[in-house]
Structure formats: structure tokens, C-alpha cells
Amino acid sequence: MFSFFRKKPAPTSAPPAAPAPATAAPTAPPAAKTGGLIGSALVAPMEVPVAPAVAPERQSWLNRLSDGLRKTGSSISLVFTGATIDDALYEELEAALLMADTGVAATEFLLNEVKRKVQASGATRPVQAKNILVDALTQLLKPLEKPLVIGERQPTVIMVAGVNGAGKTTSIGKLTRHLADGGASVLLAAADTFRAAAREQLAVWADRNRVEIVSQEGGDPAAVSFDAVTAGRARGKNVVIVDTAGRLPTQLHLMEELRKIKRVVTKAEATAPHEVLLVIDGNTGQNALQQVKAFDEALGLTGLVVTKLDGTAKGGVLAAIAQEKPIPVYFIGVGEKLEDLETFNAREFALALLA
Numbered sequence: 001m002f003s004f005f006r007k008k009p010a011p012t013s014a015p016p017a018a019p020a021p022a023t024a025a026p027t028a029p030p031a032a033k034t035g036g037l038i039g040s041a042l043v044a045p046m047e048v049p050v051a052p053a054v055a056p057e058r059q060s061w062l063n064r065l066s067d068g069l070r071k072t073g074s075s076i077s078l079v080f081t082g083a084t085i086d087d088a089l090y091e092e093l094e095a096a097l098l099m100a101d102t103g104v105a106a107t108e109f110l111l112n113e114v115k116r117k118v119q120a121s122g123a124t125r126p127v128q129a130k131n132i133l134v135d136a137l138t139q140l141l142k143p144l145e146k147p148l149v150i151g152e153r154q155p156t157v158i159m160v161a162g163v164n165g166a167g168k169t170t171s172i173g174k175l176t177r178h179l180a181d182g183g184a185s186v187l188l189a190a191a192d193t194f195r196a197a198a199r200e201q202l203a204v205w206a207d208r209n210r211v212e213i214v215s216q217e218g219g220d221p222a223a224v225s226f227d228a229v230t231a232g233r234a235r236g237k238n239v240v241i242v243d244t245a246g247r248l249p250t251q252l253h254l255m256e257e258l259r260k261i262k263r264v265v266t267k268a269e270a271t272a273p274h275e276v277l278l279v280i281d282g283n284t285g286q287n288a289l290q291q292v293k294a295f296d297e298a299l300g301l302t303g304l305v306v307t308k309l310d311g312t313a314k315g316g317v318l319a320a321i322a323q324e325k326p327i328p329v330y331f332i333g334v335g336e337k338l339e340d341l342e343t344f345n346a347r348e349f350a351l352a353l354l355a
């Protein structure tokens with residue numbers, strides 16, 4: 001059994017996912033600049049935590065993530081550029097979080113956390129409040145961190161759904177590449193039987209990754225999925241990934257079609273599907289939260305893939321998901337290329353959002 005993924009893990013001497021927490025006291029800056037510790041140990045007089053040196057490969061995608069989220073992050077981090085922590089700062093913070101699509105419930109939670117900890121620690125400088133926000137956001141997002149585990153079942157059947165254009169096929173292509181690189185054999189099922197372009201696109205990804213594909217023009221998407229799972233089992237594949245056609249949660253007959261695909265997959269393999277993933281476009285903000293709720297109700301989701309975080313002003317939606325519908329985020333998409341898919345790390349995301 002193996003969980004995905006770190007194709008090339010960062011050296012253990014420089015753990016990538018554990019930058020110094022805001023609550024710890026890292027190397028103290030010069031006393032003249034900071035005035036020493038203020039209040040309790042909760043808030044050390046330091047700048048926003050900076051991740052330790054990481055492998056260049058990892059650094060490059062982290063940069064892409066923070067560049068993408070900058071549209072969101074800059075407006076949130078601008079809140080902390082003043083001289084004092086006052087009511088105006090809290091009002092601006094509330095507005096900035098809502099603008100980033102954090103949603104009312106998560107915004108309220110984060111705001112209350114920052115106020116409470118600022119008061120408890122006696123913090124007076126905005127940068128300290130920002131550190132506290134990084135921490136609070138990390139804690140909120142933490143339950144979304146979970147690796148995708150492959151290999152408990154053979155084949156592991158992964159069903160992928162989402163609205164049109166969310167990035168399903170691209171994400172499947174990227175995931176297939178990582179799985180294949182990790183030594184897993186993969187079979188793809190093109191369960192979008194109506195749109196020729198969708199099948200062709202998946203076939204291109206299959207070709208690039210040198211994996212097999214079950215595809216059929218017209219016909220029943222559930223039947224293609226059944227065939228693929230059966231073939232995957234017969235051919236001893238480690239993973240079968242079922243790519244479904246895009247649909248809106250309001251298209252009830254298409255949502256019913258998805259339920260049918262899931263039922264039929266279970267007929268082909270009693271324990272399948274082992275994972276039901278929803279791909280959401282990070283640009284769609286609060287709409288993405290509605291999609292998560294609707295698809296979860298229809299299918300029982302096991303995980304999310306959040307795409308297009310390389311160019312969004314709405315990254316706060318992950319906080320809304322954590323607050324209202326905490327389904328694990330297995331991967332995030334930070335670009336269109338094969339390698340632009342990464343595991344989700346709460347702290348990295350919080351730091352990138354507030355960079």
C-alpha cells in the first residue's frame with residue numbers, strides 16, 4: 001500500500017511542510033528592532049513565519065501557489081500594514097476575508113480567533129495579528145490534509161466528478177502521471193461518452209502517460225465504467241480512474257446519471273468506488289462550496305481536487321469548505337502542465353494566502 005505523493009521528497013533536513021509555527025519563538029530578531037517578546041509566548045516578536053529552505057523543485061510550485069493567491073493574499077496582508085491593532089484593522093480584515101470568498105461562518109471564526117488571541121497575548125503590532133491569523137487559518141484547514149491512499153484494494157477505483165471545465169480531465173492526466181511515476185499501473189475510463197473532444201482529451205493524457213484507456217462513442221457512461229472496472233480487475237491494474245462528463249448540480253437528470261455510474265461501478269466490484277473525488281475550480285469561490293455540498297449529497301464524496309489556484313483571487317473558499325463541509329483536499333492544481341498538481345498542506349496554503 002502506498003500513499004500519494006511526493007515524487008521527489010524534500011530532504012529530511014529541510015522538511016517542506018513544517019515552517020516555524022507562529023506560536024513558536026524562532027531565531028529572535030534583533031532586540032532593538034522588535035523590543036523583545038511582547039505579552040505571552042503566544043506571540044513572538046517576529047515577522048510572518050517564513051518556510052525553511054526547501055528543495056528547488058518544491059519551492060518553484062510554492063512560489064506559483066503564492067503568486068496565484070497573491071490577488072487574494074495581497075488584499076488580506078495589506079490589512080496588517082498599519083501601525084496598530086484597532087477596530088479599523090478588524091473591520092478591514094473582515095472585509096478582506098469575505099472578498100477572498102472565505103464565507104461568513106469561516107470569516108467570523110477567524111476574526112474571533114484573532115481577536116481572542118491578540119487580547120490573550122497582549123499583542124499590539126499588526127504583524128503579530130497576522131501571525132496569529134496564519135496560525136488560526138492553519139488550524140482551520142488542517143482537517144483537509146489527507147493523503148490519497150492507493151493499494152488497499154486492487155484495483156483502487158477512483159471516480160471523478162465536477163462541473164464543466166473544472167479541470168477534471170487535466171487533473172486525471174496529472175494524477176495518472178504521478179501514479180505511473182510511483183510504479184502504479186493505471187487504466188482510464190472515458191465515461192463522458194457523448195462529447196468526442198472529452199474522450200480525445202483523455203486519450204491524449206493516456207497516451208502521454210502510456211496507460212490504457214477504455215472508451216466508447218455514444219452509449220451508456222455507466223456501461224463504460226462497468227467495463228473499465230471489470231477490465232482493470234482482469235488485467236491486474238492497481239488503479240482505475242473513471243472520468244465523468246461535467247455537469248451542474250442543478251441538472252438533476254445528469255446528477256442521477258452520476259449516481260447510476262456509481263451504482264454500476266459497485267456492481268462490477270462490490271467494494272468500489274473506493275474514492276469519489278470532486279474537482280472544483282478555485283476561481284469559483286463560494287460557488288465551489290455549493291458544488292461540494294450538492295455533489296456530496298448525491299455521491300458521498302471522499303476527497304476534493306482544487307484546481308487553478310495559480311490564478312485566483314478566491315483562495316479563501318478552502319477555509320469556507322473547512323468550516324462548513326470539511327472533505328479532504330487530496331490535491332491542488334497550480335498550473336496546466338503535467339507536473340502542476342500537488343498535495344495540500346494547510347500551513348503552506350495559509351502562508352501562501354497571506355504572503
Ligand SMILES: Nc1nc2c(ncn2[C@@H]2O[C@H](COP(=O)(O)OP(=O)(O)OP(=O)(O)O)[C@@H](O)[C@H]2O)c(=O)[nH]1
Nearest residue numbers: 164165166167168169170246307308333334335336
Ligand atoms: N491555470 C490552470 N489551468 C488549469 C488547471 N487545471 C485545469 N486547467 C485548465 O482548465 C481547462 C479545463 O480543464 P479540463 O480538464 O478540460 O476540465 P474538465 O473538467 O475535464 O472539463 P469538461 O470535460 O468540459 O467538463 C483547461 O484549459 C485546463 O488546461 C490548473 O490547475 N491551473
